[in-house]
Amino acid sequence: MRVLGINALIHDPAAALVMDGRIVAAAEEERFSRRKHGKRPIPFSAWELPELSARWCLEQAGLTPSDLDAVAYSYDPELALSAEQLGLKDPWDHLRQGYARRAPEFLAEALPGLDPDKVRFVAHHVAHAASAGQAAPYPDSAVLVLDGRGECGSHLAGRYANRELTVLGSQSLPDSMGLFYEDLTQHLGFLRSSDEFKVMALASYGTQRFLDQLRQYVYLDGHGGFRARPIPWGDTRRAAPEGGAWTQDYADIAVSAQACLEEVLLGLARWLHDRTGEDVLTLAGGVALNCVANTRLYRETPFRRVWVQPAAGDAGTALGAALHVANQKEAVEAMPTAALGRGWSDDDLRAWLERAAVPYEEPDDIAETVAAELAGDGIVAWFQGRSEYGPRALGHRSLLAHPGHAPTLATRPTWNASTP
Numbered sequence: 489m490r491v492l493g494i495n496a497l498i499h500d501p502a503a504a505l506v507m508d509g510r511i512v513a514a515a516e517e518e519r520f521s522r523r524k525h526g527k528r529p530i531p532f533s534a535w536e537l538p539e540l541s542a543r544w545c546l547e548q549a550g551l552t553p554s555d556l557d558a559v560a561y562s563y564d565p566e567l568a569l570s571a572e573q574l575g576l577k578d579p580w581d582h583l584r585q586g587y588a589r590r591a592p593e594f595l596a597e598a599l600p601g602l603d604p605d606k607v608r609f610v611a612h613h614v615a616h617a618a619s620a621g622q623a624a625p626y627p628d629s630a631v632l633v634l635d636g637r638g639e640c641g642s643h644l645a646g647r648y649a650n651r652e653l654t655v656l657g658s659q660s661l662p663d664s665m666g667l668f669y670e671d672l673t674q675h676l677g678f679l680r681s682s683d684e685f686k687v688m689a690l691a692s693y694g695t696q697r698f699l700d701q702l703r704q705y706v707y708l709d710g711h712g713g714f715r716a717r718p719i720p721w722g723d724t725r726r727a728a729p730e731g732g733a734w735t736q737d738y739a740d741i742a743v744s745a746q747a748c749l750e751e752v753l754l755g756l757a758r759w760l761h762d763r764t765g766e767d768v769l770t771l772a773g774g775v776a777l778n779c780v781a782n783t784r785l786y787r788e789t790p791f792r793r794v795w796v797q798p799a800a801g802d803a804g805t806a807l808g809a810a811l812h813v814a815n816q817k818e819a820v821e822a823m824p825t826a827a828l829g830r831g832w833s834d835d836d837l838r839a840w841l842e843r844a845a846v847p848y849e850e851p852d853d854i855a856e857t858v859a860a861e862l863a864g865d866g867i868v869a870w871f872q873g874r875s876e877y878g879p880r881a882l883g884h885r886s887l888l889a890h891p892g893h894a895p896t897l898a899t900r901p902t903w904n905a906s907t908p
């Protein structure tokens with residue numbers, strides 16, 4: 489079975505291809521378009537599709553759109569409620585639902601030859617869950633998904649037994665740990681739905697003096713869910729200061745919110761362990777990109793292993809949706825590596841360097857050459873094999889510098905010098 493997965497609606501558009509139960513390719517649109525996150529997450533961009541990455545996935549396997557058995561779209565508009573019903577302030581959200589309903593026609597237009605009847609809608613959090621529980625190298629696991637929002641929720645807790653999902657809990661909107669952190673990011677003057685990792689780094693410089701205040705709005709409900717209503721940040725929202733001179737207040741707010749997030753995640757994970765008794769916890773959803781919280785989940789819950797989908801944000805739902813649809817017909821295999829994107833051979837690279845008239849050399853011992861460069865305070869752009877799926881640099885696309893030589897990284901604020 490040949491299934492193309494598509495994430496398109498909100499942010500991080502991406503495509504993935506699963507053939508005969510095997511993951512063949514997966515990549516985010518940003519790697520082709522060079523637009524970070526593919527697009528801004530506004531309702532007016534909801535119609536945009538990951539056309540470049542989808543075409544590349546097909547080319548990678550020598551397929552045309554007419555060869556596909558299914559296209560799995562990681563959002564199901566039939567499950568959605570209106571923004572008013574969900575308690576969200578998003579007056580143009582109905583555009584998203586309209587575009588999602590018409591996704592089969594949009595996809596058929598973008599991929600000539602595709603039969604629009606082959607498009608299957610997959611519930612957003614089921615797609616996230618599959619990107620963890622079906623992609624992980626464990627057939628059985630407890631799975632926890634937390635993000636900004638799906639059709640009408642922000643959380644899924646479940647169990648995969650032999651790669652089949654049972655949903656055990658969920659949290660409806662407007663309560664959302666992802667939106668809580670996005671609001672915080674915006675409040676601190678960063679770009680929401682993009683700069684959350686900077687807030688996580690800033691948190692390491694603060695003290696938790698706002699934690700008790702935040703706990704009034706963000707807390708566990710005792711039944712496997714939580715409350716996370718919009719925080720009345722008041723009129724303290726400020727633009728990012730020129731020159732990066734963030735005050736101590738910023739770090740104190742950041743760490744208080746980070747601690748609040750961690751408390752909720754630990755509670756949800758312990759609740760899930762009580763229900764499942766599983767050894768393995770698999771994670772997906774944008775909140776699972778918070779590696780500080782993930783470390784606490786590993787250290788402080790009874791789960792013995794924690795596996796995080798590297799494309800934990802919405803990009804990963806392209807893969808999850810494809811795995812979910814494929815698994816209904818045939819057994820799917822775990823993700824063999826995160827390096828599922830584009831790659832170039834040495835011959836390709838030589839040809840491009842020569843075409844661009846860039847001088848180059850091929851050292852006998854690349855490790856020695858790179859080590860000498862780093863020791864001399866240089867910066868190395870490490871480029872090897874196929875690119876990673878998701879935002880993590882896992883050894884294939886990395887910028888390397890000596891961590892003890894801060895001046896090398898002086899273009900970043902000190903608190904952000906070596907963050908993900």
Ligand SMILES: [Fe+2]
Nearest residue numbers: 635636637802
């Ligand atoms: Fe999501």
